[in-house]
Amino acid sequence: MAIAARGLGKDYGPIAALDDVTLDIPAGQHVVLLGPNGAGKSTLLRLLATLALPSAGTLTLLGQDATRGDRLALLRRLGVVSHQTFLYDHLTALENLVLYARLYGLGHPGRVAASALEDAGLRGRAADQVRTFSRGMQQRLAIARALLHDPDIVLLDEPFTGLDRASGDALESRLRSERGRRTCVLSTHDFDRGLRCADRVVVLAAGRLVADRPAAGLDAARLLALFREATGQADPGGRA
Amino acid sequence: MSYLRAVWLFAAKDLKTELRSREQVVTLLFFALLMLVVFNFAFDFTIIDFTTLGAGILWVCFIFSGVLALNRSFQIEREQDRIQGILLAPIDRSAFYLGKVAATVVVMSAVEAILVPLSVILFNFQFSDRIGIAIAVLILNTIGFAAVGTLFAAMTTRTRRGELLLPLLLFPATVPIALAAVKSTTHVLAGRPFARYSSWIGLSCAYDLIFLAAAVLLFDHVMEE
Incomplete structure (x- = not known):
């Protein structure tokens, strides 16, 4: 497994940003994270990027415990894209x-x-x-x-934010070209693009993993129905 | 990549950015110049000997403008979340700290290099025979201020209202170095023998070493969420 999370949790004071998330992602798989604002997508990506330590659970990245051991060696194998460019x-x-x-x-x-x-x-x-x-x-x-x-693992936190259609298409095509070559975990509110880039769809709500399905066989309408059922939200932007 | 090379990379990156934008130096210089002019009007230096007040005036200008430099230095890293890019790089985070300290010392020294000759003209005093020791005192104390300032700026950069929090944390912590800086500069301006202020120089050296060493050891934890 490229990523193995067991009972992963992250608290910010009294607020549980992520609660008991268990997720296995094989090498080369592309996973899209969906969820309303505040669902824990960015928190999960920060934990996967080793930018924050989990409050509970274990996280193994590329066979190495992400919270202990040689962090610098792990960082050499991670790539992170955010809506901020760095x-x-x-x-x-x-x-x-x-x-x-x-x-x-x-x-x-x-x-x-x-x-x-x-x-x-x-x-x-x-x-x-x-x-x-x-x-x-x-x-x-x-x-x-x-x-x-x-990098072996690429983490993308809402990379389509603020992009026009042409730039979004270019990014989508780049991500699709990476399929099978490296593991990607992508968070987005854009269902269509997310589906086209991913092998698997994971939905988070209130810090918990509420749905986990293969992308094959899902279209935007089915995905929206799944999202509504899993999160109780009307649309991916979080407006109930 | 070697540790020192990483330090150099960060310092060079900051200095190159500053050379192109000139945001820090221009802001610092105008702020410090304004303070110098205000002090020039506030005190009648035809009656007051500059050597008694001069060191205090100069260091007030350097320290206040230094706070601006520190805030701006980390504001650059906050924009576009660049600090995350740095934290994700497979390098010892303390190299980032030392690079920031080095760049801050260079920027503050550039401001000092303009302010000191200007104050010589404004306040009509002479210390041309003590330039070497004056430069050493300035650099030694600037390093101390930058060392502790960079550590606190890193701590406050990810907090809300970090710009306000920085001076609140920084000023009490810089009391020893400010005291040593003012005292040793006063002695240098007055042309007193080195033995009279060697203990203040010793305090500055100890402060620099302690804060640089402590910050290098602590910086990784400071940057943890």
């Missing part, structure tokens, strides 16, 4: 990628970064500062940054 506005696209390539200890950082820019379709903007980029271009660069070190 990029520095006053550095150029190339400088941003070179910085991260060096932080990940990659050999030939300049070459690796240039190749990632080529893959992201941003070679022509390599020398431009990121602040001059559109939101869609920044997100493409953010994904290039997250995949720079060829």
